[in-house]
Amino acid sequence: MSDEHDIHSDPCAGNAAPYVLGALTEEEHTAFRRHLQSCAVCREEVASLQSVAATLPAVAPAASAPAELRERIMSTVRAEAREPELARRPGAARERRRPARSGWFALAGAAAAIAAVIVAISLGSGGSGTRVIQAQVLAPSASAQVALTGNRAELRIAGMPQTQPGRVYEVWVKRGGAPQPTNALFTVTSAGNATVGVPGSVAGVQEVLVSSEPAGGSSSPTRPPVIVARLG
Amino acid sequence: MIRAPGSRVTIPRMFNPLRSSGGDRSADRLRALADEELMQLVYRSNADAFEVLYDRHADAAFSLALRICRQRAMAEDVVQEAFLSLWRSRARYDRNRGSVRTWVLGVVHNRAIDAIRRRTVRDRGVVHDESAHERVAAPEFTDVEVARREEAREVREALDGLPEEQSRVIELAYFGGLTHVQIASMLDTPVGTVKGRMRLGLSKMRMTLGNPAEVLP
Numbered sequence: 201m202s203d204e205h206d207i208h209s210d211p212c213a214g215n216a217a218p219y220v221l222g223a224l225t226e227e228e229h230t231a232f233r234r235h236l237q238s239c240a241v242c243r244e245e246v247a248s249l250q251s252v253a254a255t256l257p258a259v260a261p262a263a264s265a266p267a268e269l270r271e272r273i274m275s276t277v278r279a280e281a282r283e284p285e286l287a288r289r290p291g292a293a294r295e296r297r298r299p300a301r302s303g304w305f306a307l308a309g310a311a312a313a314i315a316a317v318i319v320a321i322s323l324g325s326g327g328s329g330t331r332v333i334q335a336q337v338l339a340p341s342a343s344a345q346v347a348l349t350g351n352r353a354e355l356r357i358a359g360m361p362q363t364q365p366g367r368v369y370e371v372w373v374k375r376g377g378a379p380q381p382t383n384a385l386f387t388v389t390s391a392g393n394a395t396v397g398v399p400g401s402v403a404g405v406q407e408v409l410v411s412s413e414p415a416g417g418s419s420s421p422t423r424p425p426v427i428v429a430r431l432g
Numbered sequence: 433m434i435r436a437p438g439s440r441v442t443i444p445r446m447f448n449p450l451r452s453s454g455g456d457r458s459a460d461r462l463r464a465l466a467d468e469e470l471m472q473l474v475y476r477s478n479a480d481a482f483e484v485l486y487d488r489h490a491d492a493a494f495s496l497a498l499r500i501c502r503q504r505a506m507a508e509d510v511v512q513e514a515f516l517s518l519w520r521s522r523a524r525y526d527r528n529r530g531s532v533r534t535w536v537l538g539v540v541h542n543r544a545i546d547a548i549r550r551r552t553v554r555d556r557g558v559v560h561d562e563s564a565h566e567r568v569a570a571p572e573f574t575d576v577e578v579a580r581r582e583e584a585r586e587v588r589e590a591l592d593g594l595p596e597e598q599s600r601v602i603e604l605a606y607f608g609g610l611t612h613v614q615i616a617s618m619l620d621t622p623v624g625t626v627k628g629r630m631r632l633g634l635s636k637m638r639m640t641l642g643n644p645a646e647v648l649p
């Protein structure tokens with residue numbers, strides 16, 4: 201075996217071990233990855249040492265992942281697994297080909313197609329003078345309602361997946377034309393719950409929608425709606 | 433040699449879990465598949481297959497994240513980010529580059545190191561080590577569990593068998609998230625010497641463990 205000081209005479213040899221341990225600085229890491237593309241010796245050493253580094257997690261004290269963590273992760277995974285199904289729906293494809301419409305309309309149309317199949321607007325009493333409308337939600341384990349009191353509306357959401365890092369949910373209202381942004385941006389609790397007031401009057405509003413958008417919100421939707429509530 | 437559950441099981445030719453009727457039967461069939469076979473289904477956006485992979489590796493992922501982060505909330509965030517990242521980059525999994533478990537734990541390690549490096553210097557000083565109180569009740573002694581414990585014992589012995597200056601730099605780097613420059617500064621030792629100790633330590637562990645690729649599932 202070589203003495204540890206041999207490394208100084210071989211610039212290649214020095215970085216393989218800290219590389220597999222994650223101990224290079226960011227700049228060194230980038231440079232070494234580039235170096236690996238042209239240095240077979242280092243590639244071989246990295247492969248050899250990486251197999252050892254891969255055993256190190258075994259010495260971490262055993263702990264059980266919390267059940268709530270599983271729920272959070274899998275609700276997001278299941279919601280995202282359904283997105284390709286949504287995009288493949290014939291209605292979505294047709295809408296997407298219309299040049300006069302934005303991509304949002306195509307995607308919103310796809311969600312509406314699901315809403316037409318599965319959902320019905322159920323009206324119920326949410327208290328004196330309050331009408332409760334069941335919304336269509338893409339995430340299978342989630343539910344959402346809109347509570348209408350006069351011209352005011354409130355979204356009540358349960359079991360929604362967490363937004364991805366750097367993203368928020370944004371509320372939109374649709375009065376026949378393009379969906380209009382609101383300043384209602386929100387995330388959900390660890391249980392996936394949220395209660396959000398729809399800003400302003402909802403007089404003339406046909407649909408209230410929610411989509412996942414970059415933090416700070418968007419002026420026009422960049423993703424398909426995850427909640428569609430038809431007010432009438 | 434340790435193998436993942438069902439690693440010798442092959443997918444029945446006509447089996448398509450997406451079309452299978454009985455939910456329990458379908459889940460049982462998925463659980464009988466090896467990780468690499470599940471990945472073929474995950475590649476096609478099968479969330480049920482991903483759930484089986486999660487159940488197999490979540491405890492190891494959380495244990496590693498907690499060992500590095502030393503805070504449960506941060507460890508949970510790391511595991512969540514890591515598994516969602518794995519789900520979203522499922523098309524990039526290459527079985528020729530290692531087992532699914534190695535892939536999962538590699539992503540968890542990278543995320544955990546990123547997380548603690550973001551932690552401010554001030555915060556680092558006051559972290560209450562929540563991992564120290566974490567000891568889980570002994571799970572069922574399945575063959576896989578027994579094999580994993582044996583693997584852990586072998587790796588621990590290989591690490592403990594190193595000269596102290598070598599095991600220390602490996603632990604500071606891998607579990608402490610320190611760069612070789614930070615370790616050199618902390619130990620008041622030349623950077624080249626720190627790198628050399630890492631290399632020697634890992635090489636000796638490799639000799640002790642034989643071919644680790646055969647030890648890992």
